[in-house]
Amino acid sequence: MTQITITINGERISAEVEPRTSLADFLRDDQRLTGTHLGCEHGVCGACTVMVDGVPQRSCIAFAATCDGSEIRTIEDFDDDDVMGDLRDAFTAHHGLQCGYCTPGMLATARDIVTRLPDADEKRIRLELSGNLCRCTGYVGIVNAIKAVLAKRKG
Amino acid sequence: MKPAKFDLEKSTDLGEAISALGQADGFAKIVAGGQSLVPMMNLRLAQPDSLVDIRALHDLKRISLDNGQLYVGALTTHAMIEDGLVPDATQGMMQRVARQIAYRAVRNRGTIGGSVAHADPAADWPTALLALGAVAVIQGANAERTMPLGDFQIGAFTVALEPDEVILGFSIPELSADARWGYYKVCRKPGEFADSIGALVIDPARSFARLVLGATDGAPLLLPPSAADKIASSGADGFDIAAARAVIAEAGATFEEYETQIHGAALSRAVQGAFAA
Ligand SMILES: Cc1cc2nc3c(=O)[nH]c(=O)nc-3n(C[C@H](O)[C@H](O)[C@H](O)COP(=O)(O)OP(=O)(O)OC[C@H]3O[C@@H](n4cnc5c(N)ncnc54)[C@H](O)[C@@H]3O)c2cc1C
Ligand code: FES
Ligand code: FES
Numbered sequence: 290m291t292q293i294t295i296t297i298n299g300e301r302i303s304a305e306v307e308p309r310t311s312l313a314d315f316l317r318d319d320q321r322l323t324g325t326h327l328g329c330e331h332g333v334c335g336a337c338t339v340m341v342d343g344v345p346q347r348s349c350i351a352f353a354a355t356c357d358g359s360e361i362r363t364i365e366d367f368d369d370d371d372v373m374g375d376l377r378d379a380f381t382a383h384h385g386l387q388c389g390y391c392t393p394g395m396l397a398t399a400r401d402i403v404t405r406l407p408d409a410d411e412k413r414i415r416l417e418l419s420g421n422l423c424r425c426t427g428y429v430g431i432v433n434a435i436k437a438v439l440a441k442r443k444g
Numbered sequence: 445m446k447p448a449k450f451d452l453e454k455s456t457d458l459g460e461a462i463s464a465l466g467q468a469d470g471f472a473k474i475v476a477g478g479q480s481l482v483p484m485m486n487l488r489l490a491q492p493d494s495l496v497d498i499r500a501l502h503d504l505k506r507i508s509l510d511n512g513q514l515y516v517g518a519l520t521t522h523a524m525i526e527d528g529l530v531p532d533a534t535q536g537m538m539q540r541v542a543r544q545i546a547y548r549a550v551r552n553r554g555t556i557g558g559s560v561a562h563a564d565p566a567a568d569w570p571t572a573l574l575a576l577g578a579v580a581v582i583q584g585a586n587a588e589r590t591m592p593l594g595d596f597q598i599g600a601f602t603v604a605l606e607p608d609e610v611i612l613g614f615s616i617p618e619l620s621a622d623a624r625w626g627y628y629k630v631c632r633k634p635g636e637f638a639d640s641i642g643a644l645v646i647d648p649a650r651s652f653a654r655l656v657l658g659a660t661d662g663a664p665l666l667l668p669p670s671a672a673d674k675i676a677s678s679g680a681d682g683f684d685i686a687a688a689r690a691v692i693a694e695a696g697a698t699f700e701e702y703e704t705q706i707h708g709a710a711l712s713r714a715v716q717g718a719f720a721a
Contacts, residue, residue, distance in 0.1 A: 308452035330445040331483035338549050345549040350482040354452050355497050419634040420547025
């Protein structure tokens with residue numbers, strides 16, 4: 290077991306983890322933060338994307354023990370976030386989700402697009418979304434939702 | 445989809461990391477970003493007995509540009525290069541290469557050192573850095589050494605690295621003002637590993653010209669110098685897929701017909717790209 294100190298959604302905690310426990314399993318099983326979803330567990334589908342030290346990363350291919358000292362934000366921590374509020378509304382309005390399995394990762398990536406690339410056009414949005422797979426809704430609604438938020442924030 | 449058990453050593457000092465690698469019982473591996481190693485461990489394609497986490501080593505984070513040499517520490521992430529946090533000594537080539545690697549969430553954690561050490565034939569840095577004439581800087585138990593990537597990259601998933609050696613970084617010659625480069629990655633979907641990569645760097649002021657084919661079944665293939673020299677002296681005209689296929693044949697490489705065709709296309713597009721306005 291390895292001792293770690295990690296900040297999760299603003300709360301600093303100490304925990305003992307097995308080295309092989311992924312950050313995703315630590316969040317879901319130990320911390321009961323089940324908003325983070327697991328699809329492929331090898332970095333391809335994006336369902337497990339969370340914020341690590343302010344930037345999106347895959348929680349399935351990082352060990353909790355190698356995130357010692359990091360600040361993690363999961364989807365549960367974005368209730369009061371302005372950009373995420375806009376994205377939630379837009380995903381609803383544009384039919385950006387159906388079963389919702391991919392949605393936590395889609396929102397993490399969508400927030401990254403809106404904050405990092407305020408001038409992104411549809412082509413760029415689609416390129417940036419290429420690391421998030423949705424198996425049921427399709428991408429048209431998701432892309433339109435992100436476009437709408439980018440347009441709204443430009444005023 | 446869960447890795448086998450292993451021990452983890454988190455090192456804060458380079459010497460400590462090297463002795464941990466040297467003294468480990470069984471099969472020890474470095475973990476940097478984990479973006480290649482952890483997927484393989486999750487799939488149980490890799491089952492190391494212990495991992496040495498090097499992410500905290502400051503010696504591997506140095507970035508500098510002096511006297512025409514760019515130095516990029518092994519722990520530099522793809523995203524840092526994409527975002528221009530590394531001085532642009534390659535007229536945008538490294539930034540372009542970084543942008544096309546995987547997805548942003550992977551680029552935020554994956555490192556250039558890990559990419560070269562892993563030596564996946566379909567990865568981007570092994571081909572791009574060979575074309576740029578990069579040299580690996582390596583620390584072992586007793587000494588530091590350097591090795592040009594052409595010698596360092598031996599085969600698929602194989603580099604000339606001892607079990608207790610660590611890549612510190614890469615030294616990359618700065619491109620002169622009139623240098624040109626082209627880089628073309630063939631993949632079915634953005635962010636995927638390549639089916640083929642063509643890379644060309646020509647820098648007449650330094651009499652440097654290299655044409656490299658990546659995503660073969662071995663290490664990146666440095667094509668005969670005569671081909672790159674001819675492009676350097678007479679431009680891209682006529683370097684179509686057939687011409688590129690002839691260069692591949694001249695190098696003695698053989699592939700399936702479909703592979704030869706996409707390799708030819710990647711090389712030809714890289715060369716055309718280097719001369720496009
Ligand atoms: C979904 C997905 C898509 C990807 N697509 C691409 C792509 O299109 N192109 C591409 O090039 N790559 C791609 N990658 C791989 C990615 O670029 C990795 O980040 C990179 O190959 C490995 O870097 P790392 O720091 O994560 O290394 P790790 O996974 O930590 O290590 C990889 C190997 O290198 C060794 N190692 C690491 N650092 C050092 C060092 N300093 N000295 C000695 N040995 C070391 C480790 O022991 C291990 O054997 C993709 C990855 C994923 C998950
Ligand atoms: S579960 Fe992490 S990328 Fe698919
Ligand atoms: S909403 Fe069902 S997978 Fe995307």
